[in-house]
Amino acid sequence: MLQELIQYAERNGLAGAGYSTKTVKWAIQADLDGRCLGIAELGNPDQKRNRGREFNYCPDTPGMQSGGKSHFLVESLETVLLFGKNAQRRSAVDKHGFFVGLLRKAAAVVPEFALFADILDDAGQRARLCEQAEAQKAKPSDKITLMVVDRDEPLLVEDPAWRPWWDDYRRSLLEQASGGKHAEGGRMRCFATGELIKPADTHPKITQLAGVGASSMGASLVSFDKDAFASLGLSQSAGAAMSEDAAAAYRAAIEDILAHHGYNLAGARVGYWYDKTVPPEDDPLSFLVDPGDSEEQGALARARELLDAVRTGKHPEADKYARTHYYAMTLSGNGGRVVVRDWMTGTFDELLASVVQWFEDLSIISRDGSHVVESHKLGAVLAAPLRELKDVPGPLSAAMWRCAVKQAPIPTQVMAKTLARVKVDLIQDEPARHARLGLLKAYCNRNEGVPNMNAELNAYETDAAYLCGRIMAILAKIQQRAMPEVGVGVVQRYYAAASATPGLILGRLVRTAQIAHLPKIGSPGLRHWFESQLGDVWNQLQQAPPSYLTLEQQTLFAMGYYHQNAKRAQKAAESDPNGELAEEATS
Numbered sequence: 001m002l003q004e005l006i007q008y009a010e011r012n013g014l015a016g017a018g019y020s021t022k023t024v025k026w027a028i029q030a031d032l033d034g035r036c037l038g039i040a041e042l043g044n045p046d047q048k049r050n051r052g053r054e055f056n057y058c059p060d061t062p063g064m065q066s067g068g069k070s071h072f073l074v075e076s077l078e079t080v081l082l083f084g085k086n087a088q089r090r091s092a093v094d095k096h097g098f099f100v101g102l103l104r105k106a107a108a109v110v111p112e113f114a115l116f117a118d119i120l121d122d123a124g125q126r127a128r129l130c131e132q133a134e135a136q137k138a139k140p141s142d143k144i145t146l147m148v149v150d151r152d153e154p155l156l157v158e159d160p161a162w163r164p165w166w167d168d169y170r171r172s173l174l175e176q177a178s179g180g181k182h183a184e185g186g187r188m189r190c191f192a193t194g195e196l197i198k199p200a201d202t203h204p205k206i207t208q209l210a211g212v213g214a215s216s217m218g219a220s221l222v223s224f225d226k227d228a229f230a231s232l233g234l235s236q237s238a239g240a241a242m243s244e245d246a247a248a249a250y251r252a253a254i255e256d257i258l259a260h261h262g263y264n265l266a267g268a269r270v271g272y273w274y275d276k277t278v279p280p281e282d283d284p285l286s287f288l289v290d291p292g293d294s295e296e297q298g299a300l301a302r303a304r305e306l307l308d309a310v311r312t313g314k315h316p317e318a319d320k321y322a323r324t325h326y327y328a329m330t331l332s333g334n335g336g337r338v339v340v341r342d343w344m345t346g347t348f349d350e351l352l353a354s355v356v357q358w359f360e361d362l363s364i365i366s367r368d369g370s371h372v373v374e375s376h377k378l379g380a381v382l383a384a385p386l387r388e389l390k391d392v393p394g395p396l397s398a399a400m401w402r403c404a405v406k407q408a409p410i411p412t413q414v415m416a417k418t419l420a421r422v423k424v425d426l427i428q429d430e431p432a433r434h435a436r437l438g439l440l441k442a443y444c445n446r447n448e449g450v451p452n453m454n455a456e457l458n459a460y461e462t463d464a465a466y467l468c469g470r471i472m473a474i475l476a477k478i479q480q481r482a483m484p485e486v487g488v489g490v491v492q493r494y495y496a497a498a499s500a501t502p503g504l505i506l507g508r509l510v511r512t513a514q515i516a517h518l519p520k521i522g523s524p525g526l527r528h529w530f531e532s533q534l535g536d537v538w539n540q541l542q543q544a545p546p547s548y549l550t551l552e553q554q555t556l557f558a559m560g561y562y563h564q565n566a567k568r569a570q571k572a573a574e575s576d577p578n579g580e581l582a583e584e585a586t587s
Contacts, residue, residue: 001343002192002242002250004327005257008273009249014256015057017248018170020204021255022074025052026138027147027155028129034115036125037149039132052143055157056252059166060204062173068094072102072166073157074145077138080120083130084140096120102169109165112156116146188241192250199241204251206331206338208258212269212394214333221254221338222247254331263289265330266382267394268341270401272328274348276320282306284348284355285328288404291359291375298375300359307352324348330401332394341398344405351405358404361442364434365456369566372455373434378404380435385417403446410443416551418443422558426495437562440555450552457563465553468502468545469560470537471510477565478513478530482520499557503547510534 008014015021029037042053059072068091070079077083079095086092100117107114119125146156153159190197205218224239237247257271272285280286284303291299309315310322330342362381363374382400383389402408418439425432444453451463461467476491483489490509498505513534521527549557 001329001340002246004345005250005253006192006246008257008327009253012253012256013056014249014252016252017200017244018060018062018167019057019248019252020060021054021056021252021259022058022143023052023054024058024074024143024145024157025050026077026133026142026144028080028116028119028144029147029149030112030115030119031150032112032115032148034118036119036129039129039136039138039144040147041136055145055155057160057163058157059170062170067091068098070095070099070102072099072106073162074143075099076140077133077142077144078140080144081126081129081133083133083138087140105169106162106165110156110159110162112148112151113146113162115148188238190246191240191242192246193243195243197241197243197246199238200244200247201236201238203237203242203247205336206251206254206258208255208262209269209331209333209338211264212267212332213335214338215336217336219333219336219338221250221340223337254329257329258331265397265401266379266389266392268330268332268397268401270328270330272326274324274326276324278321278324278348282317282321284352285326285405287355288358288378291377298359300356300363300374303352303356303359307349307356310349310352321348326351328401328405330398332398339394341394342402344402346406354405354407357407358442361445362435362438363455364438364441365563365566366434367432367566369456373438376435376438380433381439384433384436384439385414385421387421403442407446409446410439412447412551415440415443415447415555419551419555419558423496423499426561427492429492432562432565437559440558443555444559447552451556453556453559454563457567461560462540462542463556464541464543464546465502465549465556466560467537467541468498468506468549469557469562470564471506471534471545472498472502472557473561473564474530474534474537475506475509475513478517478521478534481526481530482517495561499549499554499561501548502545502557506545510538 009016024042027040027042029040031037041050043050055074058074061069061071075095078087078092079099082088082092082096100120103113103117103120107117147154148156156162186198187196188199189195190199203220203222205220206214207218209219210216222237222240222242224235224237234241242250254271257273258269261273262269262271284306287299287303306315310318313319315321325345325347328342328344329340332339332341359374359376362376363372365371366373379389382392382397385396386392396414399408399411400414403410418436422432422436422440424430425436441453441455444450451461451466457470458466472491472495476489479486479490494505494509498509518527518530521530546553
């Protein structure tokens, strides 16, 4: 994983040690004569939520935790302009002074830095810049940098001339912070590259996992602070020795991937990439994350079409895709530490086939029987076993992501939780959720020992649990038609017991239907149709209903119940010219 991340950083020109990628929204403008021209907004000001412009090589000052220090060249408006209600605090004033001091030192290699140092030291010019920032609704936390409008390279952060100076200055800061010991110490083999290096004491933190359990200050992927992990006298990050450049490269790669190809999965965050260029319209993993609206071509249809074109060579990029590999990591946080929940890699063809299989396994007939629901949103599938998406823990998200990407079986615990939610929905008379029934179907189709399920009713399926579920659905419809005003029906009263012990419940319910419910149906044709339906399904049972059902069999029971209720209306309409049964089938 670390090797692939470092290669990603190299391919994409990401910054090494001492630098990081930052999004900057504002720039102080000046000309070569030293005149301050005000503040300019970077990025796309016409966008409703303009975040600014991203720069890969923004200097990071070491030892920031000691206080009084600022980053060089790119900092917050609060630090650079003393802008905002907290700008007069001693800490903000000290950081402002440090920022201006860095500009004066760097002016030895880039003279234009001295122009901005003079501007920022002038309280009057700072005040005017603050007024402009307030008028443009800037925030004190927004990042700002420096621009010389009549220069070949206006944005100074993009001028590489200052980088050698910064590397030397940063090295001196590190040596000061370590009491002169930073340049000393033995050499070790780099854990990531295999090269002989001096290991970095600490690694830069990952900042984009705050929403999934990590500290807002960032979290470390590699660190050792417990005696049990500090073997052979190694501490901090030396237990997995890496050079400062390698650590900076993997950190830059993770930040870039999570920023541009990262998705929250409720409790975890996934990031993925390819070793060759794949346009968004051909990206299988984007199909998973965003399957599209029902009015568009569905994700399953798009994935099938792409898979066929790639395998038959009809796609213009078929040869390239045959050599393309994907990489996917699932991360979360635990305070100050990064938790790697999963790491997957494989070929583009395998991934595309997995995505097609995922949507095919989840496909389920709609509640009203009008169509097959093929494109389920990933969030709906993740939330299926629980009440809401926010309740999904990181390990479950990671497990389901692996099911989608690697065609892994649906975990039994996921099936059990989903089955329990389906029962609750039925008992509370809530509409069935397509994602929940689709997930139960996917469990059946991916796990050995359980019969495969179709998207809709299979009239030839002889599994006893499936047939018992169909019988329960018919009995519920009979009661509903006979007693439309009943408050609590057989489903609310008996579904949970019937799905676990059908042998004890169904016989009694059938007798009740024959004696108390069917005679109350006024239409002879409709009454005969119900009797025929009930008799046909009961006769398909090769023996008496089972005395008890396992969790796997209860899943089949739920599938039979749902399929019977979602039976297509036209089947009834074909046998009922008066329309009574068509009405029943859709009621």
